[in-house]
Amino acid sequence: MEPIQAQMVFCCAEQWMGGRCWQIEPWGDGLRLDCGRATTGVYCMEAVDSGENGFCWSRAVVEADLPPDTALRVYAYASDSRSWGEWSDLDEAIRGLEGDPLPVLREVFGPPAAESGDFFIRPQGRYLWLMFELAATGSASPVIRALRLWMRGDHMVDYLPAIYQEEDFTRRFLSIFNSMYADMERAIDGLPGQMDYEHTSGALLRYLASWVCVEGGDSEEALRAGIRTALPDYESRYTVEGVRRSVRRLTGREPILIEHFQVSPNRPDCGDPELYRRLYGEDPYRFFVLLPEDTFSSQREREAFQRDMEELIPAGMSMQMVQLKSCIQLDWHTYLGVNSRVGGYVPAAIDEQVTIHYDTTIGGASHE
Incomplete structure (x- = not known):
């Protein structure tokens, strides 16, 4: 048997807007x-x-995330008329309720139809009202993702003799x-x-x-x-890029990579x-990774980064990480927040006979 099912699915924010919330909020x-x-x-x-009229509602499935210490109760009410008691329109009456509803x-819906998200709707009627009650005693919040209502379609009882099809218990x-x-x-x-990584999620995506x-x-x-x-990354995994x-x-920062040949002291053009x-x-087999000083929040995070990088560098190579401190380089035209200029170095010999001027720099080497 190939079942054909007609379903009504509520899985968009716009579809929930017509209902009424008490201490429940839209979430995605x-x-x-x-x-x-x-x-x-x-x-x-x-x-x-x-x-x-007299529609026989069938199965309903509420897709929900229910962490520990949370619960879901579902209430159902069906009727051929939109009125209930003194209310001419049940929807308007529910929207007008104030305080604790x-x-x-509970007078309208009666006892819960289910204590879980998959249940059989027993009330019959053209119009169906569903009410969801969420409860939580812990720190995690329960979330309702979607609702599926089976409207009509193939059923096993349809393939039985007519005498069994009239039995409600059999259905x-x-x-x-x-x-x-x-x-x-x-x-x-x-x-x-589900095997498409663009659409699947959770454990299957990690798999x-x-x-x-x-x-x-x-x-x-x-x-994702x-x-x-993955393929181009693998092809260029052990290159500089x-x-x-x-x-x-791993860090969310843009690093500076320095290889040995770039700073070799044996190069003819090496200045110092x-x-x-x-x-x-x-060491020609060592390269340097320069990162800002605030890249890591703890020593443990820094060590974890270095361990992870050992798997991501070419064989036979070693990596040395250097964390750079933010600094200001002073020059002739450096602005210090006052109307002044940083001048050149003036050597001074400090003794009782010498007056130190305000623009005198103490310390350093003569070539500075």
């Missing part, structure tokens, strides 16, 4: 209870019109297996899409990233970006061989 394309401000919240949908709404009992079968079919049909040796990443978008450029890219991804030997040594 869904709804969230902010546990920092409230422990319980209610959202009541506006009427869903099936267009058919739960006591009034509800077979709905359990019908739901399991339909879910498996949908999962199989959606498997190719796909491991196929192309992409690790880390502060966000799922960073993982790494997968997207590849090492610069690795440093940039002794200085270069003191700063960069003479």
Whole structure:
């Protein structure tokens, strides 16, 4: 049997706007209870019109993120009329409620239809109202992502003799297996899409990233970006640009890379061989990575960066990291915030017979 199902899906912010929230707020394309401000919240949908009196509603699935110490209750009410009691329009009455609406709404909806997100809707009628109650006792906030309503379609009971099709118990009992079968079919049909790193998320996205040796990443978008450029990144991984890219991804800063041949004290055009030997040594298999002083917030973070870089540099090479301090180079035209000019160095011999002038610089070498 190939099931054909007609569903109504609520998964956009605009679709939730017609309902009424109490202590529940819009969150992306869904709804969230902010546990920092409230422990319980209610959202009541506006009427869903099936267009058919006496309509037999079927299955409903609420896709929600429910961390530990959170709960979801779903209430359902259906009728062929939009009125209830003294209210001529139930939607307008719900929108006009003030204060704590739960006591009034529980009179309308009755006991919860489900304590989870997958349930069978028993009330029948043209119009359907659903109410979601979210609760949290911990620090994590529950989020409702989407709602799926099965409107019509193939059912296992449709393939039985007519005498069984009229039995409500038989339909509800077979709905359990019908739901399991339909879910498996949908999962199989959606498997190719789940293998697309541009659309999948969570553990499966990290699994796909491991196929192309992409690790880390502060966000799922960073993982997708790494997968997207995995091949060219691999081809240039151990080049100068590849090492610069690795440093940039690990630190978020633009590094300065210095190779030995650029600062070799043995070059004919080297202006100060002794200085270069003191700063960069003479090891031709070592390169330097220059980063700002505030790149790392702790010594542990710095050491973790150096360990990660050991896997991302060419074999036989060693890396030395130098963190640069911010400084100001004084020159003849340096502005110090006052109307003054930095002059040249004036040597002075300090004794009891010499007056030190205000523009005298003490210290340094004679060539300065």
